Amino acid sequence: xxxxxxxxxxxxxxxPRLLQGLQVTIQATIVxxxxxxxxxxxxxxxRRSENNWLSWPTTAVIEFIRMTPLLVQLFFLFFVLxxxxxxxxxxxxxxxxxxxxxxxxxxxxxxxxxxxxxxxxWEAAKAxxxxxxxxxTRIILPQAIPPMYPALGNYFVxxxxxxxxxxxITVVELMLTAxxxxxxxxxxxxPITMAGVLYFVISYPSxxxxxxxxxxxxxxx
Amino acid sequence: xxxNDLGARLRTYLAIIIALLLIxxxxxxxxxxxxxxTPPFDLLPTMLRxxxxxxxxTIFGSILALIIAIFTGxxxxxPFRIVRGLASMYxxxxxxxxxxxxxxxxxxxxxxxxxxLEISPFVxxxxxxxxxxxxxxxxxxRGAIQSISRGQIEASIALNMSRGLMLRRVILPQAxxxxxxxxxxxxxxxxxxxxxxxxxxxxDVTFQANTLRQSLGVRRIPxxxxxxxxxxxxxxxxxxxxxxxxxSRRRWA
Numbered sequence: 001x002x003x004x005x006x007x008x009x010x011x012x013x014x015x016p017r018l019l020q021g022l023q024v025t026i027q028a029t030i031v032x033x034x035x036x037x038x039x040x041x042x043x044x045x046x047r048r049s050e051n052n053w054l055s056w057p058t059t060a061v062i063e064f065i066r067m068t069p070l071l072v073q074l075f076f077l078f079f080v081l082x083x084x085x086x087x088x089x090x091x092x093x094x095x096x097x098x099x100x101x102x103x104x105x106x107x108x109x110x111x112x113x114x115x116x117x118x119x120x121x122w123e124a125a126k127a128x129x130x131x132x133x134x135x136x137t138r139i140i141l142p143q144a145i146p147p148m149y150p151a152l153g154n155y156f157v158x159x160x161x162x163x164x165x166x167x168x169i170t171v172v173e174l175m176l177t178a179x180x181x182x183x184x185x186x187x188x189x190x191p192i193t194m195a196g197v198l199y200f201v202i203s204y205p206s207x208x209x210x211x212x213x214x215x216x217x218x219x220x221x
Numbered sequence: 222x223x224x225n226d227l228g229a230r231l232r233t234y235l236a237i238i239i240a241l242l243l244i245x246x247x248x249x250x251x252x253x254x255x256x257x258x259t260p261p262f263d264l265l266p267t268m269l270r271x272x273x274x275x276x277x278x279t280i281f282g283s284i285l286a287l288i289i290a291i292f293t294g295x296x297x298x299x300p301f302r303i304v305r306g307l308a309s310m311y312x313x314x315x316x317x318x319x320x321x322x323x324x325x326x327x328x329x330x331x332x333x334x335x336x337x338l339e340i341s342p343f344v345x346x347x348x349x350x351x352x353x354x355x356x357x358x359x360x361x362x363r364g365a366i367q368s369i370s371r372g373q374i375e376a377s378i379a380l381n382m383s384r385g386l387m388l389r390r391v392i393l394p395q396a397x398x399x400x401x402x403x404x405x406x407x408x409x410x411x412x413x414x415x416x417x418x419x420x421x422x423x424x425d426v427t428f429q430a431n432t433l434r435q436s437l438g439v440r441r442i443p444x445x446x447x448x449x450x451x452x453x454x455x456x457x458x459x460x461x462x463x464x465x466x467x468x469s470r471r472r473w474a
Contacts, residue, residue, distance in 0.1 A: 005334075005335055006335075063458075063461075064450075064454055067409065067413075067453065067454045067457040067458055067461065068413070068450045068453045068454055068457070069413040069414070069415075069416040069417075069427070069453060070413070071416045071417060071419070071420075071427065072416055072427055072430075072446065072449055072450055072453060073450075075427070075430070075431070075446060075449075076446040076447075076449075076450060079434060079442050079446065080442055080443050080446055083439060083440075083442050083443055161317075161318065161319035161322075162319055162321075164319050164321040164322060165319075165321060165417070167321075167420075168420060175321060175322065175325065178325075179325065179329070182329060186333075187333070188325075188329035188330045188333055189330050189333065189335075192322070192325050192326050192329055192330055193326065193330065195322060196318045196322045196323075196326060199317065199318045199319065199322060200314065200317040200318050203317050203318070204313060204317040207316075207317070
């Protein structure tokens with residue numbers, strides 16, 4: 001078997017394990033993205049706040065998270081939190097890091113989307129004496145959110161690919177599974193290539209889908 | 222507008238102050254938790270040794286990425302369908318998988334049969350960074366070329382310019398100006414991605430932080446990683462400011 005060339009038998013043999021890894025990758029992406037959607041909204045609202053004591057620190061934190069690597073943030077959370085007695089499972093730490101990192105990206109999407117709403121809408125809501133909650137949930141967000149879908153979709157796909165970095169803190173996702181198989185069998189060609197193929201067959205159609213969404217919103221506006 | 226500028230500038234200063242506070246905290250923590258015989262700033266020499274690798278990777282990686290991006294961007298607007306197809310295939314494959322996959326592929330797969338290519342971790346890092354960011358850059362270059370107005374191309378044809386001359390004298394000089402701001406953002410992405418080479422045993426600044434963690438023990442962990450985050454921030458932030466500065470005065474584009 002060890003002739004160096006590509007072996008389909010080996011691929012079939014390792015496929016179940018890779019798919020198990022893929023499942024962990026997908027779980028991390030879905031939970032991480034849900035978290036980043038919520039954190040992003042909080043960050044966007046904090047940044048837009050009229051109160052400078054809230055908006056400036058929020059801005060600084062967002063900039064700081066955006067300017068530093070996800071990998072280092074993973075190490076930071078994974079090694080520093082236990083130092084202060086907070087022991088969390090690696091998967092959980094990974095999801096929190098993904099949520100924070102992409103939360104800052106999403107917050108920019110929300111901010112741009114909210115800023116794109118015409119001033120007249122705010123003024124009309126005020127003229128009709130709508131309470132702030134009503135203005136947000138009935139007037140602003142229903143108009144602001146749909147045009148955000150393409151940008152959010154792009155980050156979702158990016159997070160799916162970048163979640164491979166969770167292997168650095170021992171989360172056995174797709175990429176770490178591939179590397180473990182490689183170390184066990186001394187064959188890296190098939191596991192790492194197939195991991196790449198699995199990432200590609202999910203991310204490429206997804207990004208095409210996002211492009212179609214984008215085209216649809218571009219036509220409407 | 223003026224008010225906005227002031228706000229943005231103040232936020233900038235605030236972000237820098239927070240970064241400095243973090244570094245300060247790192248050293249503050251160091252002063253209070255270290256055994257008394259530890260000299261101050263003892264982490265810095267090791268970290269700075271790693272920093273030179275990080276910076277070298279950023280420089281060589283971005284040069285490679287720039288060359289690939291311009292080259293592929295031009296090929297993607299080629300009149301030949303096969304050339305266009307090959308260029309898009311490269312872009313889609315490298316954007317469809319993450320840089321970590323590409324790095325591992327170059328580092329783990331190429332040295333073994335059937336390839337048998339001996340590749341140093343540094344070269345693997347530069348290749349992965351250049352190929353990955355180059356694919357994203359190619360899209361930027363293609364967009365910039367397509368944004369050149371039709372009239373420019375018609376004028377070149379009317380002047381009987383050859384395709385090469387038109388590309389060299391009319392299209393590229395205008396397109397390359399427009400790619401500056403998006404390339405600044407890609408440069409930051411590239412800088413952040415250099416940290417991944419720590420996973421293929423290349424002793425960059427992240428790798429050095431991990432060695433310090435192992436050699437100095439649990440007590441020093443917070444300051445090590447705070448210092449590491451602060452180092453990345455202090456390199457990336459000036460790049461962002463530069464990009465914003467260029468964007469604020471690009472009336473010529």
